[in-house]
Amino acid sequence: MPRIIDVVDHTNVGDDEFAYREPQEGSGDFRMGSQVIVGESQVAVFVRGGQVLDVLKTGRHTLSTANLPILSGLIGLATSGRTPFTADLYFVNLKDMPQVRWGTSTPIVMETPGKGLGVVLLITHGVIDIGVDDPLLFVKQYAVGKSVLRLDSIRDRIQAMLLGEISGLISASGAQSIPAANNVLSDIEGAMLVKVNEKFQALGLRIKAFESNPFTAKDVPLDELRNYVSLDIWERVQKLNIAQTAAANPGAGGALAGAGVGFGVGQALGATMNPEAAAMQQQLQQQQMLMQQMMMQMMQNQQGNRPAEQAAAPVSDNPQTKEEVQALLDNLDMKLAKGELSEAVYNRLVEKWQKRLSEM
Numbered sequence: 001m002p003r004i005i006d007v008v009d010h011t012n013v014g015d016d017e018f019a020y021r022e023p024q025e026g027s028g029d030f031r032m033g034s035q036v037i038v039g040e041s042q043v044a045v046f047v048r049g050g051q052v053l054d055v056l057k058t059g060r061h062t063l064s065t066a067n068l069p070i071l072s073g074l075i076g077l078a079t080s081g082r083t084p085f086t087a088d089l090y091f092v093n094l095k096d097m098p099q100v101r102w103g104t105s106t107p108i109v110m111e112t113p114g115k116g117l118g119v120v121l122l123i124t125h126g127v128i129d130i131g132v133d134d135p136l137l138f139v140k141q142y143a144v145g146k147s148v149l150r151l152d153s154i155r156d157r158i159q160a161m162l163l164g165e166i167s168g169l170i171s172a173s174g175a176q177s178i179p180a181a182n183n184v185l186s187d188i189e190g191a192m193l194v195k196v197n198e199k200f201q202a203l204g205l206r207i208k209a210f211e212s213n214p215f216t217a218k219d220v221p222l223d224e225l226r227n228y229v230s231l232d233i234w235e236r237v238q239k240l241n242i243a244q245t246a247a248a249n250p251g252a253g254g255a256l257a258g259a260g261v262g263f264g265v266g267q268a269l270g271a272t273m274n275p276e277a278a279a280m281q282q283q284l285q286q287q288q289m290l291m292q293q294m295m296m297q298m299m300q301n302q303q304g305n306r307p308a309e310q311a312a313a314p315v316s317d318n319p320q321t322k323e324e325v326q327a328l329l330d331n332l333d334m335k336l337a338k339g340e341l342s343e344a345v346y347n348r349l350v351e352k353w354q355k356r357l358s359e360m
Contacts, residue, residue: 009037010091019143096131126212138204
């Protein structure tokens with residue numbers, strides 16, 4: 001028979017230690033009459049068969065049916081009250097762990113409609129004071145089956161929960177700028193810390209202090225942005241980027257249409273598609289129309305910023321100079337963008353007047 005544990009304690013508690021199992025190698029044999037010594041800022045939790053049972057608070061305890069009511073009923077003790085039983089005993093550290101570092105390993109995405117590309121990637125870092133609030137719940141969630149549980153074992157989980165709550169609070173606040181997001185951080189350091197704690201308490205943890213540096217924006221290349229945002233946001237960013245590019249180069253209207261941005265792309269193919277493919281094609285066309293409208297608006301805005309005499313220059317139906325031919329070609333681009341010309345007509349007219357222009 002394995003040796004019966006008559007006296008057990010855990011005094012050498014590490015600063016980063018949440019829970020420690022006795023004995024370390026696995027379950028131990030106890031009996032009614034064994035003693036468990038629980039130090040200051042500790043509790044001892046009995047676990048049997050993976051089930052979290054009784055808890056002992058600070059002090060010296062002689063095991064009995066009185067202080068182990070759940071375990072006693074589970075093991076069905078003999079009349080003598082000294083029948084050995086097998087269990088795991090976890091000593092849980094209740095001290096707060098101060099200055100635990102956290103940070104945005106993955107940026108928080110904040111939408112900023114109408115500003116830039118419509119999103120900002122927020123980054124920051126700070127510290128929290130964290131500790132065990134409900135030992136039974138905490139042991140059940142994290143410690144069962146482990147010889148020792150340290151901060152690093154669950155640091156990623158703690159950070160993911162914290163950032164998830166901060167992101168949710170920023171979204172719920174309606175913040176659309178970095179100063180507004182920083183106001184939310186200030187609130188979390190105060191009253192909103194209670195709300196953040198609600199999620200942590202569900203895992204037996206608590207946060208007693210929260211400190212953060214102000215948010216800043218993370219700059220990433222456009223193609224890297226897709227790693228952080230949802231598919232819907234990424235599609236919207238792409239459309240806006242194309243529209244801004246077109247606005248910077250008004251003559252790109254025809255080129256974009258030729259690349260598939262025009263209204264009529266795919267209509268001929270739609271007749272031969274199955275219903276599912278046709279529906280997808282229709283959705284694509286709607287997206288293209290929206291993108292075309294955005295492009296048109298950006299082009300019109302740029303036209304409005306041109307000198308008055310240039311914007312008001314008449315377009316001749318029978319151009320005789322290079323300037324008049326070029327104005328006619330620019331006008332064709334605008335008509336295509338507005339849907340006033342089909343691609344076939346546009347291409348035919350462009351070919352005609354480009355040839356005339358080269359002959360001048």
